[in-house]
Amino acid sequence: MFIHKPILLDPVLTFLAGQQEEVLLVDATLGEGGHAEAFLSSNPRLVLVGIERDRQIIDRARERLDRFGRRARLFRMDFLEFFSSVAELVDRSPQCIFFDLGVSMFHYQASGRGFSFRRSEPLDMRLDSEKDETAAQLIATSSEEELKSLIRRFGEERFAAAISAAIVAERKKGAIEDSQALARIVWNAVPPAYRHGRIHPATRTFQALRIAVNGELDLLEATLPLAFDSLSVGGRMGVISFHSLEDRIVKRFFQERNKSCTCPSESPICQCGGQRRARILTRKPIFAAEAEIRANPASRSARFRILEKIV
Ligand SMILES: C[S@@+](CC[C@H](N)C(=O)[O-])C[C@H]1O[C@@H](n2cnc3c(N)ncnc32)[C@H](O)[C@@H]1O
Structure with missing residues (x-):
């Protein structure tokens, strides 16, 4: 249970x-x-x-x-x-x-709030649903520079620049509101060699967004x-x-x-x-x-x- x-x-x-x-x-x-x-x-x-x-x-x-x-x-x-x-x-x-x-x-497994890049869920990531903005809102409203800085700082992600550029390019086509859609964007943004490492290439980006959303x-x-x-x-x-x-x-x-x-x-x-x-x-x-x-x-x-x- x-x-x-x-x-x-x-x-x-x-x-x-x-x-x-x-x-x-x-x-x-x-x-x-x-x-x-x-x-x-x-x-x-x-x-x-x-x-x-x-x-x-x-x-x-x-x-x-x-x-x-x-x-x-x-x-x-x-x-x-x-x-x-x-x-x-x-x-x-x-x-x-x-x-x-x-x-x-x-x-990750049961909240349905987009914490996991393995599931297709609304990109929310708030622990307190009455407060703060969602991860989808953060992605929609941050500049490329802000996204790069938060992914680098809170995710210690070395491909933060490529990932934030890809996010900004994709959001012009339509809002990014689904966790798996974001994971796909990150996957496509990083070098192929990085895709098959010890951790999924979206792990650090998801960590960074979660830390930022919840302060x-x-x-x-x-x-x-x-x-x-x-x-x-x-x-x-x-x-x-x-x-x-x-x-x-x-x-x-x-x-x-x-x-x-x-x-x-x-x-x-x-x-x-x-x-x-x-x-x-x-x-x-x-x-x-x-x-x-x-x-x-x-x-x-x-x-x-x-x-x-x-x-
Ligand atoms: C790793 S889990 C704790 C698991 C717990 N020790 C157990 O054995 O079931 C961390 C919990 O802290 C909560 N949490 C995170 N930041 C918090 C904060 N600033 N204030 C209160 N709770 C917080 C999360 O919602 C999460 O449920």
């Missing part, structure tokens, strides 16, 4: 769920509630606050977590909105915060400091990311909090008090083992980092 397999479940539970002690855990990316169900099952004194931006998927999580009653409190909003008013929404500081970034298997990187960057501030002293923040753009933001943020002085380098004297706020528990990120990758190929690119707040 549930499509998404929770990733890196063992280390996530080990670092974040606690044993028998009381834990308030914020699952900031609830999805279908796979990790959430495991958190709640593994520690009977854990209370979970689940945040999810997507209305369709939070309903599935609600059904799954129903049996935990008041131990699971769910909010349909984005995580920036939540951490911006966390003190009004929960009555104490969480001991643990968990992010499992990106989208869910549900989005994913800006939201993450703005949310991490607020989430950290809300954490209780001794508490932990764990983040699973799936590509280097997300991971870079997480890694930089963790390093920043791990340093004793966070003043800008041009500042001649320390003004921040020089107090180290946190320690990194994972010098190197945790990756999925071969067996997990075989059972769940989506775990191949997952990286899990954990930070502990000390002040």
Whole structure:
């Protein structure tokens, strides 16, 4: 019934769920509630606050977590909105915060919103259907330069120039509103040798559009400091990311909090008090083992980092 397999479940539970002690855990990316169900099952004194931006998927999580009653409190909003008013929404500081970034298997396989280049679906890609413009609108209204820059930046796609030129040429013939139609345009735009690589040639373009439509990187960057501030002293923040753009933001943020002085380098004297706020528990990120990758190929690119707040 549930499509998404929770990733890196063992280390996530080990670092974040606690044993028998009381834990308030914020699952900031609830999805279908796979990790959430495991958190709640593994520690009977854990209370979970689940945040999810997507209305369709939070309903599935609600059904799954129903049996935990008041131990699971769910909010349909984005995580920036939540951490911006966390003190009004929960009555104490969480001991643990968990992010499992990106989208869910549900989005690719069952949402019907054009996340997958393998299906013919409306090019929507919004996680929150009440907000933002769709991928089709973004494609229709961006200049070639803007498309090139977003495909390069959010997709790290080396053929961004050729792809954006092809998109602009095709949209003159008619609106690009279907995911498979877009995948075909990308396929035809890239050199033949690139078409049969390890990943489908449209993978990076689709990633870039999804990130742009949902403002994913800006939201993450703005949310991490607020989430950290809300954490209780001794508490932990764990983040699973799936590509280097997300991971870079997480890694930089963790390093920043791990340093004793966070003043800008041009500042001649320390003004921040020089107090180290946190320690990194994972010098190197945790990756999925071969067996997990075989059972769940989506775990191949997952990286899990954990930070502990000390002040
Ligand atoms: C990888 S899935 C989480 C899967 C979940 N851990 C599980 O085991 O079922 C990520 C989820 O985060 C949601 N999401 C992405 N960005 C979000 C944001 N800014 N605020 C809240 N939820 C977000 C997505 O809609 C998606 O359902």
